[in-house]
Amino acid sequence: MKIVPTLLGFSAVLGSSFQTVYGAATQEQWKRLGESLQGRLHPATPLSAPCFSVVNGKQVPRNESACREVQQGYTNPDFRFPRANARMILQWETCMRTSEGCLLDSLNPDNSAAWVGKDCKQGSIPPYFIEVAGPEDVQKAFDFAKKTGTYLSIKASGHDYKGRSSLPGSLSLWTANLKSMSYSKTFTPEGGNKTHAAVTLGAGATTEDIYKFADENKFTFVGGYAQTIAASGGWVAGGGHSVLSPVYGLGVDRVLEFKVVTPDGKYRTANEFQNQDLFWALRGGGGGTFGVVLESTMLVEPVMSLRVASISVPQNPDNAHQFLSLIINETYKWNQEGWGGHMTSVSLINVNPLLTLKEAQKSMKPITDFALVNNGTSVVEELPSWQAFFTKYVLSAQAVIGQPTIMGSRLMPTELFKTDQGRAQLLNITFTELTQYKTDPYIILGMPTVYKYTEGSTSITPAWRKASFQLGGSVRYSWNSTVSDIVQIYREVTERTQLARAIAPHSGAYFNEGDLYEPNHEVAFWGDNYPRLLKIKKKYDPEGILDCWQCVGSRGLTDPRFSCYLPLL
Incomplete structure (x- = not known):
C-alpha cells in the first residue's frame, strides 16, 4: 500500500511554509514544479504532527485517530518505511542543535507529556518531497535546485545513523516506491558479453x-540484517555488510550495474564497461553524493542450507568477560571457516554456509560448553535456506528503530587476533565499554574474510579486507533529552570509539555505521581511495548540488545545510 503524508493541501502549505525551504524559489516556481511532476510533489509535516495542537507555530485541530495510528506504529519499521516524513533513527527528525522537533516518547508513545503544551516543529524533516517515479522526476529536481538554490536530500528507507537522508529546508527525493524486482539467470551488463x-x-x-x-x-x-533496508540505497553504497559476507563478499563486491541520475541531469548506466569511474565510486563511495541511484543489479547465489549457532548466557560481569574472551579467541578460526554473525557480550547468532552440521557443532563447542555450564542456552542447527534463517532469527534480533540512537564502530584488524597481546587489548577495550561506559559492545562478523576479492575493484577503505570483525555499539536517549545531554552522549561515543582507534590506528570504519564525529573521516572511511573519489565527485557534480554529512566532498559545518548538526568537531 502506498502511503503519502500530504496532511495539508499543497497550496495551503505553499502559502505558509514554503519560505522555510533554503533557496530563492518563488511560489510560482514551486507551483510549476508541482504541475510538471503531475501530483508527485508533496508537502510534509513531521510524523507525529497529528498528536499536537500546535504545528510549526500554528494552532491546528488535534487528529485523534491519526495520532493513535502513529502511536501504535511508532517503533515498527514496516510502519515507518512507507512514510516519507519518517526516519528509523529519530534524532534525524529533529534539529539537534536547537532541540526543535516533534517526537513522541519511544518507550511509551501514549505519554501525553510529549505533546501537551508543546509546539511540533519541522526539525530536519524536509518540508517537500518528490515521490520519485522515474529518472525524469530526478532530472527536474536537479534542474530546480540549480535554478533556485534549493537544497536536495535523498531518502529510501531512512535507515541512517548519520542523518544523510534528512536535511532541514530541503526538497527530498523519496525513492521508496521504486520497488521493482526481476531475476535473470543470464543477466548481461550493458556493453558486456558475459x-x-x-x-x-x-x-x-x-x-x-x-x-x-x-x-x-x-x-x-x-x-542486510533488517527487514526494511533498501538494498540499492545507502546500504550498498557504503559497503553493505551481511552475515554471508565472509564467504560471498560485501554488497559492493556483488553489484554488476547501477542505473543512476547524476547531478548534471544525465541518466547513466554504470558498470565495468561504461562510466567505469562512476561505477567504482558507487561501489563504496557512499550514498547521497554522486547521484540518485534508481536501480541496481546484483549477483545472487543458489539456494543454500545454513548452519546456525544461537548461544547466550545470563548477563553478569563474569559471564560477559569470559564470553567476550571466548569470542575474541575463536574469531580468527571462525573467519577461516566462513562464519558470519552478530555478537554481544553475552550472546551470538552466527551462520555458516560451508561447514557441515557436525563440523559446525565442533567449531562452536568451546562457547557451547561455556554456555551450558553457566545456565545459558545453545542451539547449533541446520536450516534449509536464508529465508528460514531470516524468519526465525533476524526479525526478532534486528536493531531497534523509532528511538534516537547514536552509533560508533571500528574495523578491527586480523593481525590483532593472531597474538596474545592483540587479543588481550581487544578484550580490555570491549570489557571497558561494558563496565566503564555501560555500553554492550556489538560485534559483527561481516568482513569478507574468505571471499576472493579483485584488488582495487571497489572504493571502500582497504581496511575491510584486512579486518576480522567490526566492533561497535550504540546508545539510545529519550525524546526529551536536552541539547547538553545529547552533546555529552555524542562525546562519550567518540571517546569510547577512540579506544578501538588507539589499538587499530591504521584501520578504518564502516561509512554507514561509523562515529558521526569520526576524526579524519576521509581516511577512516576510504583510505587511499579518497583523492580519486573526490576527483570523480567533482567530475559528475562540479556545482556541489548534492552534499551530506561526511560524504565525499562534503563542506561540513561551513555549509548552512548542516546547521542542525552539533558542532563537536
Whole structure:
C-alpha cells in the first residue's frame, strides 16, 4: 500500500511554509514544479504532527485517530518505511542543535507529556518531497535546485545513523516506491558479453521483500540484517555488510550495474564497461553524493542450507568477560571457516554456509560448553535456506528503530587476533565499554574474510579486507533529552570509539555505521581511495548540488545545510 503524508493541501502549505525551504524559489516556481511532476510533489509535516495542537507555530485541530495510528506504529519499521516524513533513527527528525522537533516518547508513545503544551516543529524533516517515479522526476529536481538554490536530500528507507537522508529546508527525493524486482539467470551488463545469475532491484525494494522474492525464485540474495533496508540505497553504497559476507563478499563486491541520475541531469548506466569511474565510486563511495541511484543489479547465489549457532548466557560481569574472551579467541578460526554473525557480550547468532552440521557443532563447542555450564542456552542447527534463517532469527534480533540512537564502530584488524597481546587489548577495550561506559559492545562478523576479492575493484577503505570483525555499539536517549545531554552522549561515543582507534590506528570504519564525529573521516572511511573519489565527485557534480554529512566532498559545518548538526568537531 502506498502511503503519502500530504496532511495539508499543497497550496495551503505553499502559502505558509514554503519560505522555510533554503533557496530563492518563488511560489510560482514551486507551483510549476508541482504541475510538471503531475501530483508527485508533496508537502510534509513531521510524523507525529497529528498528536499536537500546535504545528510549526500554528494552532491546528488535534487528529485523534491519526495520532493513535502513529502511536501504535511508532517503533515498527514496516510502519515507518512507507512514510516519507519518517526516519528509523529519530534524532534525524529533529534539529539537534536547537532541540526543535516533534517526537513522541519511544518507550511509551501514549505519554501525553510529549505533546501537551508543546509546539511540533519541522526539525530536519524536509518540508517537500518528490515521490520519485522515474529518472525524469530526478532530472527536474536537479534542474530546480540549480535554478533556485534549493537544497536536495535523498531518502529510501531512512535507515541512517548519520542523518544523510534528512536535511532541514530541503526538497527530498523519496525513492521508496521504486520497488521493482526481476531475476535473470543470464543477466548481461550493458556493453558486456558475459552472463550472470542476478537480481535487478528498484531503489525502494526492501530486504524483507527481496528475501521472499529470492525464496520464491530459488536463489539467495546476500543482504542486510533488517527487514526494511533498501538494498540499492545507502546500504550498498557504503559497503553493505551481511552475515554471508565472509564467504560471498560485501554488497559492493556483488553489484554488476547501477542505473543512476547524476547531478548534471544525465541518466547513466554504470558498470565495468561504461562510466567505469562512476561505477567504482558507487561501489563504496557512499550514498547521497554522486547521484540518485534508481536501480541496481546484483549477483545472487543458489539456494543454500545454513548452519546456525544461537548461544547466550545470563548477563553478569563474569559471564560477559569470559564470553567476550571466548569470542575474541575463536574469531580468527571462525573467519577461516566462513562464519558470519552478530555478537554481544553475552550472546551470538552466527551462520555458516560451508561447514557441515557436525563440523559446525565442533567449531562452536568451546562457547557451547561455556554456555551450558553457566545456565545459558545453545542451539547449533541446520536450516534449509536464508529465508528460514531470516524468519526465525533476524526479525526478532534486528536493531531497534523509532528511538534516537547514536552509533560508533571500528574495523578491527586480523593481525590483532593472531597474538596474545592483540587479543588481550581487544578484550580490555570491549570489557571497558561494558563496565566503564555501560555500553554492550556489538560485534559483527561481516568482513569478507574468505571471499576472493579483485584488488582495487571497489572504493571502500582497504581496511575491510584486512579486518576480522567490526566492533561497535550504540546508545539510545529519550525524546526529551536536552541539547547538553545529547552533546555529552555524542562525546562519550567518540571517546569510547577512540579506544578501538588507539589499538587499530591504521584501520578504518564502516561509512554507514561509523562515529558521526569520526576524526579524519576521509581516511577512516576510504583510505587511499579518497583523492580519486573526490576527483570523480567533482567530475559528475562540479556545482556541489548534492552534499551530506561526511560524504565525499562534503563542506561540513561551513555549509548552512548542516546547521542542525552539533558542532563537536
